[in-house]
Amino acid sequence: MLNKIIKYDFKSMSKKISSFYIIAFSFAIATALSRLLPESTFSIILSSVLSGTTISFAVASLLINTAIRIWFNFRSSVFGDEAYLTHTLPVTKTEIFFGKVISSTLIMLVGIAVGILALFITYVGSDVLTKVFETLDIFANLFGVSGWLLVLIFSVLILLETFCVMFVGFLGIIIGHSYETNKPLKSFVVGLTIYVGTQITAVLFMLFAGIFNHDVFKIFSSTEFYPNVIILLAVFGIFGYVVNIIILLFCGNKALNAGVNVE
Secondary structure (H helix, E strand, O other): OHHHHHHHHHHHHHHHHHHHHHHHHHHHHHHHHHOOOOOOHHHHHHHHHHHHHHHHHHHHHHHHHHHHHHHHHHHHHHOOOOHHHHHOOOOOHHHHHHHHHHHHHHHHHHHHHHHHHHHHHHHOOOHHHHHHHHHHHHHHHHHOOOHHHHHHHHHHHHHHHHHHHHHHHHHHHHHHOOOOOOHHHHHHHHHHHHHHHHHHHHHHHHHHHHHOOHHHHHHHOOOOOOHHHHHHHHHHHHHHHHHHHHHHHHHHHHHHHOOOOOO
16 A cells, blocks of 8 residues: 555656656757757857756756655645545555655656756767866866766765755644644744755765764864865765654654644
């Protein structure tokens, strides 16, 4: 039954977000095709406008709308119109919660993959990708690590931050709906408060790195650049977000099992 919850949620959210996938790919392909036009002022302006639109609207809007859809789907299926159907299924609240977590994580990963692919299509064959790899080599030499390791570290950090925000929304919705009135507003306030707490925790983990490298504290009193410190902070930031996510999932599951106040 848990697999069915995951599949149903994934298909439901995919249908709602598919239009943004189409928009992202449409602008990306249009940008790539615009570079096939004879070089002129018009073609340069057109390509710039399309590529800018792909980044600012198609990709950014895609990821933002994916997060919003995930939160709305969670609220609707656990506390809203679909809640009675959800809670009559022969599954525990723990299975419902983690089913939502898994399906939401998958749909977010798909959204990120679509965004990256759209960007690749947008700039394939242009000198932008070449400049990106050249810049990556410069930073790799600066930090003293391979370029791909650098990408991996910061990609994982950003990915965990994204999931952390998503799960903060879940916990905020659950706690907000434990009240009798102003549930959406209280969900937002609680979620925002929890988010601030997770960021403080992540920063504290980063500062904890100072125990292993005293140069960490020099970034507050010196203008000198410390590449090894940046890498160390990123690694400890990853640990911080892992701890945040574990706590958020534990608290979210516990709060949901404490009772559901269906609208």
